[in-house]
Each structure stands twice: as C-alpha cells, then as structure tokens.
Amino acid sequence: MTDAPTPRVRLEASGVSVKPDGAARPVLADVSIAFRAGELHALVGPNGAGKSTLFGVLAGDITPDAGTVTLDGAPLRGIRPRDLARQRAVLLQQNAVSFPFTVEQVVRMGRAPWARTPLEDDDDAAVAAALEVTDIVALAHRGLPSLSGGERARAALARVLAQRTDVLLLDEPTAALDLRHQEDVLRIARGRAREGAAVALVVHDLNAALGYADRVTLLDGGRVVASGAPVEVLTADAVAAVYRQPVDVFPHPGSGVPLVAPRR
CATH class of the missing domain: 3.40.50.300 (P-loop containing nucleotide triphosphate hydrolases)
Structure with missing residues (x-):
C-alpha cells in the first residue's frame, strides 16, 4: 500500500x-x-x-x-x-469602510487584482457566487453602513471569496x-x-x-x-x-x- x-x-x-x-x-x-x-x-x-x-x-x-x-x-x-x-486573500478582524458603498460594490472590490486580465471576465460570476454562499444576496444593494456587525462580517468574507485565490x-x-x-x-x-x-x-x-x-x-x-x-x-x-x-x-x-x- x-x-x-x-x-x-x-x-x-x-x-x-x-x-x-x-x-x-x-x-x-x-x-x-x-x-x-x-x-x-x-x-x-x-x-x-x-x-x-x-x-x-x-x-x-x-x-x-x-x-x-x-x-x-x-x-x-x-x-x-x-x-x-x-x-x-486576507480577511482582517476589522473591516472599516468609511464610504456608503453597497454590499455588492464591496464584494466586487475582491476582483480588483484581476482587472485587465483574462480572468476579469469572471467578475460577475465570482461576485454572484460569493454573495450566494455567504447568504447576503438579499443585502446586495444595501449600503454597508446600514448593516449589522454580523452582516458586515459576511460581506467582508464574500469579498475575500470573490478574489478566488x-x-x-x-x-x-x-x-x-x-x-x-x-x-x-x-x-x-x-x-x-x-x-x-x-x-x-x-x-x-x-x-x-x-x-x-x-x-x-x-x-x-x-x-x-x-x-x-x-x-x-x-x-x-x-x-x-x-x-x-x-x-x-x-x-x-x-x-x-x-x-x-x-x-x-
């Protein structure tokens, strides 16, 4: 064996x-x-x-x-x-966002490393999958400051997952x-x-x-x-x-x- x-x-x-x-x-x-x-x-x-x-x-x-x-x-x-x-990809304990980005915009930030590469074509699918797996599809168009601490934490994780490393x-x-x-x-x-x-x-x-x-x-x-x-x-x-x-x-x-x- x-x-x-x-x-x-x-x-x-x-x-x-x-x-x-x-x-x-x-x-x-x-x-x-x-x-x-x-x-x-x-x-x-x-x-x-x-x-x-x-x-x-x-x-x-x-x-x-x-x-x-x-x-x-x-x-x-x-x-x-x-x-x-x-x-x-790195998920920190603190994920302060000063501007009123939507959840989807924050998750899409995880795709920034792939800008101007062939993998940029995967952006929409990667963001959609990350929102789905973290159970925040319903929050996609909410402003991040309006979310609870737990919801913000899941949005931060979705950003990391969307990065696809x-x-x-x-x-x-x-x-x-x-x-x-x-x-x-x-x-x-x-x-x-x-x-x-x-x-x-x-x-x-x-x-x-x-x-x-x-x-x-x-x-x-x-x-x-x-x-x-x-x-x-x-x-x-x-x-x-x-x-x-x-x-x-x-x-x-x-x-x-x-x-x-x-x-x-």
Whole structure:
C-alpha cells in the first residue's frame, strides 16, 4: 500500500520573531509554521499569545525582525502587491469602510487584482457566487453602513471569496456572527480546503477548531506550544496549561468529535 503524498506547502514561516520597539519581550519568538494545500489550519491560543501578530506576518503586513516567510517558495517580501493579491486573500478582524458603498460594490472590490486580465471576465460570476454562499444576496444593494456587525462580517468574507485565490488567511471570521452563520463560515472555510486551498484560520473557539480543522497550532507567549492534528494538540492538559483554566475534553455523544468544556 502506497502512502498518500504529503500536501504541498503553500505558505511558510521559518524562525519568525517580532519584538516591537520598547517591548520587554518578543511578541513572537522563533515561530515556524507551514500551511498546506487542502488543509484548514487553525491558529489558537489565549489573548496575547501572538496570533494576530503572526497573522500580520503571514499576510505580509508586518515585517519580522528575524526569520523568513515564503509563498510557494518565494520570499513574501519580494512579491509585488498586485501579484500577492492574485495568490492569497486576507480577511482582517476589522473591516472599516468609511464610504456608503453597497454590499455588492464591496464584494466586487475582491476582483480588483484581476482587472485587465483574462480572468476579469469572471467578475460577475465570482461576485454572484460569493454573495450566494455567504447568504447576503438579499443585502446586495444595501449600503454597508446600514448593516449589522454580523452582516458586515459576511460581506467582508464574500469579498475575500470573490478574489478566488487558493491561499486564504481568515482572522476570526466568526467573531461577530450568530450560531448559524458561524457554522456556515466554518463550513465554507473547510469547503475551500477540500477544493485544494490552503486555509489559515485564527479562531478563539476551541470546539470550532476541533470540529473543522485538519491541523491546529497552539500558541502561547509568542511561541508555538504544539502543532498537529486537533485531537493531539487540544488535550485537556495542554488547554489547561495554556489558558490557565481547567477543562474537560470528551467526545460528543452523537458525532464523537471531541468537545472542550471549562470546569465550573
């Protein structure tokens, strides 16, 4: 029997450290992590663990003080912004829009990297598909300022999906959403991974990571504590040690998927 081939690494950080001026210690210290095609890779950890800083480094928005980041083997810092936008899409926690654009206009912004290329012909189909999958077709002609926080979050995700890249960086995409739409977003992220995309997901909900991720990296104090299969990383002892909160981890009675519950 032949072993399945190891999925191709798309985005990789090696020995990355970040220490802001005046900081007593690094925000990230010698972090190495790889995101592979066909995998949903969740980044988890307590507040201040370094998740957002690592996300910024991976997106190319923060230059590390040490270490390297590569996209398909090429140094991230050497890729022109327009080319980078054609290779990876980024969803930030905050998506402030000052002007009264409609939802459809915001989603269409995701197509900007493909302007004046043959793929520009796909703009209408890409926008329509993104509106549909995020359940905001009915909001397409609404002004963004008139929407709730959750509706704005789905519009921001639709913009990223319309970009149609196969490396996705999603920073807490479920934070402002109700239960149904949280699950929808997680299913969308997992679906993109099943289609072959490399998906990096920052998430606070450990049960979401256990239920949807193929791989989990647990951060604490700017360092990688563990990385691997969710059930191997998010053990009761590991979670209790990192979050300073005793927990129980047990199988769901129906699905068997592990659940994390704080001891109260």
